[in-house]
Amino acid sequence: MTGSKVTPSFRLAYVPGVTPSKWVRIWNERLPGVPLDLMAVPAAEAFDVLRSGSADAGFVRLPVDRTDLSAIPLYTETTVVVVPKDHVVAAVDEVSAEDLADDVVLHPLDDVLGWERLPGRPAIERPATTADAVELVAAGVGVLVVPQSLARLHHRKDLTYRPVTDAPESRVALSWPQEQTTDLVEQFIGIVRGRTVNSTRGRPPTPAQPKSKRAETGGAQRKPAAGKATGRGAGKATGKSPRSAAGGGSKTGRRGKPRRRS
Template sequence: MATQGRRPAGRAGKGSPVRRNKAAPAQRFPPPKPPKKTAKVVFDAPEAEPEEPRTFRLGVVPGATPGKWIDAWKTRMPHVPVELVPIEVATQTESLDDLDAAIVRLPLADDSLHVITLYDEVPVVVASIESHLLAVDELTLADLAGEVVMTPIDDPLGPLDIPGAVAPTFAPLPVADAIATAATGTGIVIVPMSLARLHHRKDAGHRPLIDGPLSTVALAWRRDHTTPDVETFIGIVRGRTSNSSR
C-alpha cells in the first residue's frame, strides 16, 4: 500500500534543509627545517713580515727650520723616528755620505746629488745696537762703504763684492763669533736672516740688505740612495698628502 506524501528516501525536497558535511580538519605539517649552514672557508693569509727597525737621518744646516716637515713625518711615519744631524755649510756635501737626506744651502755643485729648492732667505746686516746703520729700516751695499765687513769661516752667502768695504785685520770667525764681535762695534757681518735670529743678542741688531744675495735652502740626497723613506720625505716637503699620487 503506497503511502501518500512520502518522498523517496535520500532525496531532499524543495525547501528541505540540506545537511552538509562538516569541514575536514586542516592538515598540520611539521615546520620546514632550516637550511643547513654552509661552513665558511677561511684561507690563511700570509703574515706580512715586520719592517726592520730604522731611523731617518736628516742633516740640517744652521738656521734651517724643518719643524713643520718633521711634525708631518711623525704623523705619517710614526714607526720610523727622525734623527736631526747638525751639519756645516762648508762640509754639507761630504756629510750626505752618512745621511738619508739633508737640508742644505745652495750653491751645491755635485752631479751625484738630487736637489729640490725649498725657499729663499733675505740677507741681513748685523751690527752693534749703537751702530748708525740701524737708524734705517733697510740697507743697500752702497750704505756699507767704509765699514769693516767680516766674512765668516762658515760663510753661507759666498764672496760679496762691497765697494768701499774694509777687510778686518783679524782672522775669519765662525758665524756665531762674528755676530758677537759685531755686537762690540768692531765690524759688521752679513748673514741670512735665520742665522741672525738664531744667534740673536740684546747688544746687536740687524737690517735687511735689499740688494744682497739671497740664500737658497734646499733638500739634497745622494742619487744612488733614493729610498722609500727619502721619497716619503720628498712628498712631505712638496706638500703631498699620504693619499696623493706621485
C-alpha cells in the same frame, strides 16, 4: 737575537739657520713607526755627510753639485746686516751695500753668501765662524752680513739687523744622494713638497673598470631599427597605435557622419 728585525729610521741632516720642525712633525704623524733622527751639521760639511751615507737627506744651501746629488730648491732667504743697536743703520728700515762703505764688514770662514766683492772695509783677520763674527760685532769691531736665519740663530739683546737690498742671497734646498733615492726619501720629498697623505705618487695606477652596457648607452634603452618593429612594440616604435597604422588614418582625422536612428 735570531730573527730580530731592525726598525728602519730616517736620518735628516740640516745646516745652521734651517728649522726642520714643521716637516719633522708631519713625518711623525704619517710614519709614527719610523723614527726620524736629526743631525745638525756645518754648512761646509753637509755634502760630505750625504755622500758618506751618514744621512739619508739634508737641508743644505745651494749651489749643489748635481754630479751625484739631487736637490730640490725650497726658498730664498733675505740677507741682513747685523749691527749694534746704537749703530746708525738701526735707525733705518733697510740699507744698500754702498751704505756700509765706511764700516768694517766681517767675513767669516764659514760665509754662505759667496761674495764677488765684499762691501765696506775688510777686517785684519777673518773670524773662524759666524758665531765668532757675531761676538766681534757686539764688541764694536765691525758689522756682519748674513742670511736672516743666521742673524736670528745668533740673536743677542744688544744687536739688531736690517735687510741689505743688493747683497747676494742664500737659497735653501733639500738634497740627497742620487743613487740612494729610497722609499723613505720619497716619503720625505712628498712631505716637503706639501703632498697630502693620499697622494698617488709612487703607487701603481688603479686599473680601469669595465663599463656596463647601460653605462655605454648613457643609461637609455636602445630603440629598434626602423621597419623592424613588430607586434605590440610596433606602435611604440613609430609613435602610432597599431589600429591607426593598420587603417592608415590619423588619430586626429575627421570622423564619418553618425547613423540615423530608426
